[in-house]
Amino acid sequence: MSRDPEQVILETIVSYLQNKTDAKTIYPQATTGGGPVVSVPRAKRQGGAEPLDKGVAPSWIEEPVHFEPNRARVGVRTVWISDTHLGTAGCNAELLLDFLKSTDCETLYLVGDIVDGWQLRKGWYWPPRHNDIVRCVLKKAKHGTRVVYVPGNHDEAFRGYVGLNLGGIELVPEAIHVTADKRRLLILHGDEFDGVVLYAKWLAFLGDSAYVLLLKLNRLLNWVRRKRGLPYWSLSSHLKKKVKNAVQFISSFEEVVAHAAHERGAQGVVCGHIHSPEIRQIGAVTYYNDGDWVESCTALVEHPDGRMEIIDWAEHQRTEAEQGRNRRHRRKKETIHA
Numbered sequence: 001m002s003r004d005p006e007q008v009i010l011e012t013i014v015s016y017l018q019n020k021t022d023a024k025t026i027y028p029q030a031t032t033g034g035g036p037v038v039s040v041p042r043a044k045r046q047g048g049a050e051p052l053d054k055g056v057a058p059s060w061i062e063e064p065v066h067f068e069p070n071r072a073r074v075g076v077r078t079v080w081i082s083d084t085h086l087g088t089a090g091c092n093a094e095l096l097l098d099f100l101k102s103t104d105c106e107t108l109y110l111v112g113d114i115v116d117g118w119q120l121r122k123g124w125y126w127p128p129r130h131n132d133i134v135r136c137v138l139k140k141a142k143h144g145t146r147v148v149y150v151p152g153n154h155d156e157a158f159r160g161y162v163g164l165n166l167g168g169i170e171l172v173p174e175a176i177h178v179t180a181d182k183r184r185l186l187i188l189h190g191d192e193f194d195g196v197v198l199y200a201k202w203l204a205f206l207g208d209s210a211y212v213l214l215l216k217l218n219r220l221l222n223w224v225r226r227k228r229g230l231p232y233w234s235l236s237s238h239l240k241k242k243v244k245n246a247v248q249f250i251s252s253f254e255e256v257v258a259h260a261a262h263e264r265g266a267q268g269v270v271c272g273h274i275h276s277p278e279i280r281q282i283g284a285v286t287y288y289n290d291g292d293w294v295e296s297c298t299a300l301v302e303h304p305d306g307r308m309e310i311i312d313w314a315e316h317q318r319t320e321a322e323q324g325r326n327r328r329h330r331r332k333k334e335t336i337h338a
Contacts, residue, residue, distance in 0.1 A: 063139065074103045074311075077180055078302035082111035082189065082272025083292035085154065086130045087120040090294040092314075093129035099299060099313045100136045108137070108145050109175070111272045111290060112152025112189030119154075141168030148175055152189035152273060176266070181306030185288070186266040190273035193256045254289070258282035270300060277310045 081099075085091045119125070141147040147169045151158040161171045174188040253274055259282075261269035268286040277291030277298040288308060291298030297314040 064143075072102065074301075076103065076105050076301040077304050077306075078107045078109070078177065079103055079105040080109045080111055080187070080270050080288075080290040080300040081293065082152070082290050083113040083275055083294065084133070085113060085116040085119070085292075085294050086133060087116045087125055088294070089125060091116075091130065092293050092297050093127070093133060095297045095313050095317065096293045097129060097133050097136060098317070099297075099311075100133065100140070103299075103301075105145060105301070107177070108140060108147045109177070109187055109270070110137070110147065110149040110169075111187060111270065112150055112191070113154040113272060113292075114149070114152075115155040115158075117155055117157050137169070138167045146170075148172060148187075150174055150187055150189055153191035153194075177270070179268075179302055179306040179308075180304060183267040183286075183306070184265065185268040185270050186261045186264055187270050188257075190253070190257055190271035190289075193253060193260065194273065254278065254280060254287050255282055258285040258287045261285050261287075277312075279308060279310060 081096075084096055086093075137147060149158065149166075149169050149171050150173065151162070151171065158171060159173070162173050164171055174186065177185045177187055179185060257269055257271055262283065262285045266285065268288060270288045270290065272290055272292065274289065275292040275295050276289055277296050277300075278287065278289045279300075280287045286308075288300050288310075290300035291310065296312065298310050298312050301309055301311055303309065
Protein backbone atom coordinates (compact mmCIF):
# COMPACT_ATOMS: atom_id res chain seq x y z
CA MET A 1 0.00 0.00 0.00
CA SER A 2 1.34 3.45 -0.95
CA ARG A 3 2.45 5.74 1.89
CA ASP A 4 2.33 9.53 1.72
CA PRO A 5 5.94 10.69 2.35
CA GLU A 6 4.67 13.76 4.21
CA GLN A 7 2.77 11.46 6.59
CA VAL A 8 5.85 9.26 7.06
CA ILE A 9 7.87 12.34 8.07
CA LEU A 10 5.25 13.34 10.65
CA GLU A 11 4.98 9.77 11.94
CA THR A 12 8.76 9.68 12.35
CA ILE A 13 8.62 12.86 14.42
CA VAL A 14 5.78 11.59 16.61
CA SER A 15 7.54 8.25 17.13
CA TYR A 16 10.70 10.09 18.19
CA LEU A 17 8.74 12.19 20.69
CA GLN A 18 7.34 9.01 22.22
CA ASN A 19 10.86 7.50 22.46
CA LYS A 20 9.83 4.87 19.93
CA THR A 21 11.99 5.73 16.95
CA ASP A 22 11.49 2.40 15.23
CA ALA A 23 11.64 2.68 11.47
CA LYS A 24 10.21 -0.81 11.10
CA THR A 25 7.00 0.31 12.81
CA ILE A 26 6.75 3.48 10.73
CA TYR A 27 7.79 2.04 7.40
CA PRO A 28 8.19 -1.77 7.41
CA GLN A 29 9.51 -2.09 3.84
CA ALA A 30 12.33 0.38 4.65
CA THR A 31 14.08 -1.81 7.18
CA THR A 32 16.47 -4.68 6.69
CA GLY A 33 17.03 -5.42 10.39
CA GLY A 34 14.80 -5.97 13.39
CA GLY A 35 16.23 -3.36 15.79
CA PRO A 36 15.14 0.17 16.61
CA VAL A 37 17.54 1.69 14.06
CA VAL A 38 17.42 1.13 10.30
CA SER A 39 20.31 -1.02 9.11
CA VAL A 40 21.21 -0.88 5.44
CA PRO A 41 23.75 -3.30 3.91
CA ARG A 42 27.00 -1.61 2.84
CA ALA A 43 26.63 -2.80 -0.76
CA LYS A 44 23.25 -1.10 -1.02
CA ARG A 45 24.59 2.14 0.43
CA GLN A 46 27.36 2.23 -2.16
CA GLY A 47 24.81 1.82 -4.91
CA GLY A 48 22.72 4.79 -3.77
CA ALA A 49 19.93 5.48 -1.31
CA GLU A 50 17.31 2.77 -0.93
CA PRO A 51 13.77 3.96 -1.77
CA LEU A 52 11.25 3.88 1.06
CA ASP A 53 8.29 3.37 -1.23
CA LYS A 54 7.78 2.42 -4.86
CA GLY A 55 4.00 2.76 -4.78
CA VAL A 56 1.80 5.45 -6.32
CA ALA A 57 2.66 8.93 -5.02
CA PRO A 58 -0.05 11.07 -3.35
CA SER A 59 -1.98 13.30 -5.74
CA TRP A 60 -0.69 16.58 -4.32
CA ILE A 61 2.93 15.75 -5.15
CA GLU A 62 2.13 15.96 -8.88
CA GLU A 63 1.08 19.60 -8.48
CA PRO A 64 3.51 22.42 -9.36
CA VAL A 65 5.80 23.66 -6.61
CA HIS A 66 3.90 26.95 -6.70
CA PHE A 67 0.84 28.48 -8.37
CA GLU A 68 2.27 31.94 -8.94
CA PRO A 69 3.44 32.17 -12.57
CA ASN A 70 4.36 35.85 -12.19
CA ARG A 71 6.63 35.28 -9.19
CA ALA A 72 10.23 36.35 -9.81
CA ARG A 73 12.49 33.30 -9.77
CA VAL A 74 16.11 32.95 -8.66
CA GLY A 75 17.90 30.33 -10.76
CA VAL A 76 21.02 28.78 -9.21
CA ARG A 77 22.95 25.51 -9.46
CA THR A 78 22.84 24.52 -5.78
CA VAL A 79 21.11 25.66 -2.59
CA TRP A 80 22.07 24.86 1.01
CA ILE A 81 19.70 25.56 3.91
CA SER A 82 19.87 24.40 7.51
CA ASP A 83 18.51 25.05 10.99
CA THR A 84 14.95 25.77 9.88
CA HIS A 85 13.70 24.29 13.19
CA LEU A 86 10.29 23.24 11.93
CA GLY A 87 8.12 22.42 14.91
CA THR A 88 8.97 25.60 16.79
CA ALA A 89 7.40 29.05 16.85
CA GLY A 90 10.85 30.48 16.16
CA CYS A 91 10.89 29.17 12.60
CA ASN A 92 10.32 31.99 10.12
CA ALA A 93 8.08 29.74 8.04
CA GLU A 94 6.63 32.47 5.78
CA LEU A 95 10.09 33.68 4.77
CA LEU A 96 11.35 30.12 4.27
CA LEU A 97 8.39 29.09 2.14
CA ASP A 98 8.73 32.26 0.06
CA PHE A 99 12.42 31.47 -0.49
CA LEU A 100 11.74 27.87 -1.52
CA LYS A 101 9.02 28.93 -3.96
CA SER A 102 11.24 31.66 -5.41
CA THR A 103 14.29 29.51 -6.16
CA ASP A 104 15.04 26.90 -8.81
CA CYS A 105 18.09 24.69 -8.37
CA GLU A 106 19.57 21.40 -9.54
CA THR A 107 20.45 20.26 -6.02
CA LEU A 108 19.01 21.24 -2.64
CA TYR A 109 20.97 20.31 0.49
CA LEU A 110 19.15 20.22 3.83
CA VAL A 111 22.07 20.57 6.23
CA GLY A 112 20.50 19.48 9.52
CA ASP A 113 18.14 20.73 12.23
CA ILE A 114 15.35 20.92 9.68
CA VAL A 115 12.92 19.62 12.32
CA ASP A 116 13.41 20.48 16.00
CA GLY A 117 12.81 17.24 17.88
CA TRP A 118 14.20 18.71 21.12
CA GLN A 119 11.43 21.32 21.31
CA LEU A 120 8.70 19.02 19.97
CA ARG A 121 9.42 16.66 22.86
CA LYS A 122 8.53 19.48 25.24
CA GLY A 123 5.28 20.32 23.46
CA TRP A 124 3.67 19.70 20.07
CA TYR A 125 3.76 22.63 17.66
CA TRP A 126 3.15 22.02 13.97
CA PRO A 127 1.13 24.74 12.19
CA PRO A 128 -0.12 24.35 8.59
CA ARG A 129 2.75 26.46 7.21
CA HIS A 130 5.26 23.84 8.40
CA ASN A 131 3.34 21.20 6.44
CA ASP A 132 3.47 23.52 3.42
CA ILE A 133 7.27 23.64 3.68
CA VAL A 134 7.54 19.84 3.84
CA ARG A 135 5.26 19.53 0.80
CA CYS A 136 7.22 22.17 -1.12
CA VAL A 137 10.48 20.26 -0.60
CA LEU A 138 8.87 16.95 -1.58
CA LYS A 139 7.42 18.55 -4.72
CA LYS A 140 10.85 19.87 -5.67
CA ALA A 141 12.20 16.32 -5.35
CA LYS A 142 9.35 14.98 -7.48
CA HIS A 143 9.87 17.58 -10.21
CA GLY A 144 13.58 16.99 -10.76
CA THR A 145 15.53 18.67 -7.96
CA ARG A 146 18.00 16.38 -6.23
CA VAL A 147 17.32 16.78 -2.48
CA VAL A 148 19.96 15.59 -0.01
CA TYR A 149 19.23 15.59 3.73
CA VAL A 150 22.08 15.55 6.27
CA PRO A 151 20.36 15.30 9.70
CA GLY A 152 21.67 17.32 12.63
CA ASN A 153 21.42 17.03 16.40
CA HIS A 154 17.92 18.52 16.74
CA ASP A 155 16.54 16.12 14.08
CA GLU A 156 18.70 13.17 15.12
CA ALA A 157 15.67 10.86 14.75
CA PHE A 158 16.32 10.89 11.00
CA ARG A 159 19.89 9.65 11.49
CA GLY A 160 18.30 6.22 11.88
CA TYR A 161 17.25 6.46 8.22
CA VAL A 162 20.68 7.24 6.75
CA GLY A 163 21.12 5.33 3.51
CA LEU A 164 17.41 5.43 2.65
CA ASN A 165 15.31 7.55 0.32
CA LEU A 166 12.25 9.29 1.77
CA GLY A 167 9.87 10.53 -0.92
CA GLY A 168 12.79 11.36 -3.24
CA ILE A 169 14.92 12.81 -0.41
CA GLU A 170 18.29 11.10 0.08
CA LEU A 171 19.33 10.76 3.74
CA VAL A 172 23.10 10.73 4.29
CA PRO A 173 25.39 11.32 7.31
CA GLU A 174 27.50 13.75 5.26
CA ALA A 175 28.19 14.42 1.58
CA ILE A 176 30.78 15.63 -0.91
CA HIS A 177 29.64 18.25 -3.40
CA VAL A 178 31.67 19.07 -6.51
CA THR A 179 31.14 22.66 -7.62
CA ALA A 180 30.93 23.83 -11.23
CA ASP A 181 34.59 24.94 -10.99
CA LYS A 182 35.58 21.45 -9.73
CA ARG A 183 36.14 22.18 -6.04
CA ARG A 184 35.26 19.45 -3.51
CA LEU A 185 33.10 20.65 -0.61
CA LEU A 186 32.44 18.57 2.49
CA ILE A 187 28.79 18.89 3.60
CA LEU A 188 27.90 18.20 7.24
CA HIS A 189 25.75 19.72 9.97
CA GLY A 190 28.60 20.49 12.38
CA ASP A 191 27.31 19.32 15.76
CA GLU A 192 29.99 16.63 15.92
CA PHE A 193 32.53 19.44 16.40
CA ASP A 194 30.59 21.17 19.17
CA GLY A 195 32.09 19.98 22.46
CA VAL A 196 29.03 21.08 24.44
CA VAL A 197 26.69 18.94 22.36
CA LEU A 198 29.13 16.05 22.07
CA TYR A 199 30.35 15.69 25.65
CA ALA A 200 27.68 17.29 27.86
CA LYS A 201 24.29 16.95 26.23
CA TRP A 202 22.40 18.16 29.28
CA LEU A 203 24.31 21.46 29.06
CA ALA A 204 23.24 21.76 25.44
CA PHE A 205 19.59 21.32 26.46
CA LEU A 206 20.05 23.98 29.16
CA GLY A 207 21.55 26.37 26.63
CA ASP A 208 18.75 25.50 24.21
CA SER A 209 16.12 26.56 26.77
CA ALA A 210 17.79 29.95 27.26
CA TYR A 211 18.03 30.32 23.50
CA VAL A 212 14.29 29.60 23.12
CA LEU A 213 13.53 32.38 25.63
CA LEU A 214 15.66 34.77 23.55
CA LEU A 215 13.76 33.75 20.41
CA LYS A 216 10.45 34.50 22.19
CA LEU A 217 11.72 37.99 22.92
CA ASN A 218 12.76 38.21 19.28
CA ARG A 219 9.21 37.32 18.13
CA LEU A 220 7.67 39.88 20.52
CA LEU A 221 10.01 42.59 19.24
CA ASN A 222 9.22 41.80 15.61
CA TRP A 223 5.47 41.71 16.33
CA VAL A 224 5.79 45.31 17.57
CA ARG A 225 7.92 46.20 14.54
CA ARG A 226 5.32 44.75 12.13
CA LYS A 227 2.58 46.79 13.84
CA ARG A 228 4.66 49.89 13.16
CA GLY A 229 5.34 48.90 9.56
CA LEU A 230 9.01 48.09 10.19
CA PRO A 231 10.85 45.12 8.59
CA TYR A 232 12.14 41.98 10.33
CA TRP A 233 15.22 42.40 12.54
CA SER A 234 16.91 39.69 14.62
CA LEU A 235 17.60 40.59 18.25
CA SER A 236 19.18 37.20 18.99
CA SER A 237 21.55 37.46 16.03
CA HIS A 238 22.54 41.00 17.06
CA LEU A 239 23.27 39.96 20.66
CA LYS A 240 25.28 36.92 19.52
CA LYS A 241 27.64 39.19 17.56
CA LYS A 242 28.10 41.46 20.60
CA VAL A 243 28.86 38.79 23.21
CA LYS A 244 32.62 38.14 23.41
CA ASN A 245 32.35 34.45 24.38
CA ALA A 246 29.94 33.74 21.54
CA VAL A 247 32.28 35.39 19.03
CA GLN A 248 35.23 33.32 20.33
CA PHE A 249 33.23 30.09 20.17
CA ILE A 250 32.11 30.74 16.59
CA SER A 251 35.68 31.48 15.50
CA SER A 252 37.02 28.30 17.14
CA PHE A 253 34.19 26.22 15.66
CA GLU A 254 34.93 27.51 12.16
CA GLU A 255 38.63 26.68 12.46
CA VAL A 256 38.00 23.13 13.76
CA VAL A 257 35.51 22.38 10.97
CA ALA A 258 37.88 23.78 8.30
CA HIS A 259 40.73 21.65 9.67
CA ALA A 260 38.54 18.52 9.46
CA ALA A 261 37.67 19.31 5.84
CA HIS A 262 41.38 19.76 4.99
CA GLU A 263 42.16 16.40 6.60
CA ARG A 264 39.59 14.78 4.28
CA GLY A 265 41.05 16.35 1.16
CA ALA A 266 38.27 18.89 0.58
CA GLN A 267 38.84 22.44 -0.65
CA GLY A 268 35.82 23.73 1.24
CA VAL A 269 33.23 22.82 3.86
CA VAL A 270 29.54 23.72 4.19
CA CYS A 271 27.82 23.41 7.55
CA GLY A 272 25.11 24.93 9.73
CA HIS A 273 24.52 24.37 13.46
CA ILE A 274 25.76 27.65 14.96
CA HIS A 275 23.24 29.97 13.23
CA SER A 276 25.98 32.25 11.94
CA PRO A 277 26.12 32.71 8.13
CA GLU A 278 29.67 33.13 6.90
CA ILE A 279 32.07 32.73 3.99
CA ARG A 280 35.65 32.73 5.24
CA GLN A 281 39.00 31.50 3.98
CA ILE A 282 40.82 29.47 6.64
CA GLY A 283 44.19 28.35 5.33
CA ALA A 284 43.64 26.25 2.21
CA VAL A 285 39.95 25.65 3.01
CA THR A 286 36.98 27.90 2.30
CA TYR A 287 34.53 27.73 5.19
CA TYR A 288 30.83 28.24 4.39
CA ASN A 289 28.00 28.41 6.91
CA ASP A 290 24.53 28.73 5.39
CA GLY A 291 23.02 30.32 8.52
CA ASP A 292 19.51 29.51 9.73
CA TRP A 293 15.81 30.37 9.50
CA VAL A 294 15.10 31.44 13.08
CA GLU A 295 17.52 34.38 13.22
CA SER A 296 19.33 35.36 10.03
CA CYS A 297 16.97 33.79 7.43
CA THR A 298 19.81 33.00 5.05
CA ALA A 299 20.80 30.36 2.52
CA LEU A 300 24.01 29.54 0.69
CA VAL A 301 23.78 29.26 -3.09
CA GLU A 302 26.12 28.20 -5.87
CA HIS A 303 25.74 30.02 -9.17
CA PRO A 304 26.18 28.20 -12.53
CA ASP A 305 29.84 29.29 -12.74
CA GLY A 306 30.66 27.93 -9.27
CA ARG A 307 30.55 31.29 -7.51
CA MET A 308 29.20 31.00 -3.95
CA GLU A 309 26.98 33.55 -2.22
CA ILE A 310 24.98 33.90 0.99
CA ILE A 311 21.46 35.15 0.28
CA ASP A 312 19.80 37.07 3.12
CA TRP A 313 16.12 36.51 2.32
CA ALA A 314 14.86 38.92 5.00
CA GLU A 315 17.03 41.64 3.42
CA HIS A 316 15.81 40.53 -0.02
CA GLN A 317 12.20 41.07 1.08
CA ARG A 318 13.04 44.42 2.66
CA THR A 319 14.63 45.54 -0.61
CA GLU A 320 11.62 44.35 -2.63
CA ALA A 321 9.23 46.14 -0.25
CA GLU A 322 11.25 49.35 -0.53
CA GLN A 323 11.31 49.11 -4.34
CA GLY A 324 7.54 48.52 -4.32
CA ARG A 325 6.97 51.62 -2.20
CA ASN A 326 9.17 53.68 -4.52
CA ARG A 327 7.27 52.44 -7.58
CA ARG A 328 3.92 53.30 -5.99
CA HIS A 329 5.25 56.72 -4.98
CA ARG A 330 6.45 57.42 -8.56
CA ARG A 331 3.09 56.33 -10.03
CA LYS A 332 1.27 58.56 -7.55
CA LYS A 333 3.42 61.55 -8.53
CA GLU A 334 2.93 60.83 -12.23
CA THR A 335 -0.83 60.66 -11.72
CA ILE A 336 -0.82 64.00 -9.88
CA HIS A 337 1.21 65.72 -12.61
CA ALA A 338 -0.78 64.17 -15.48
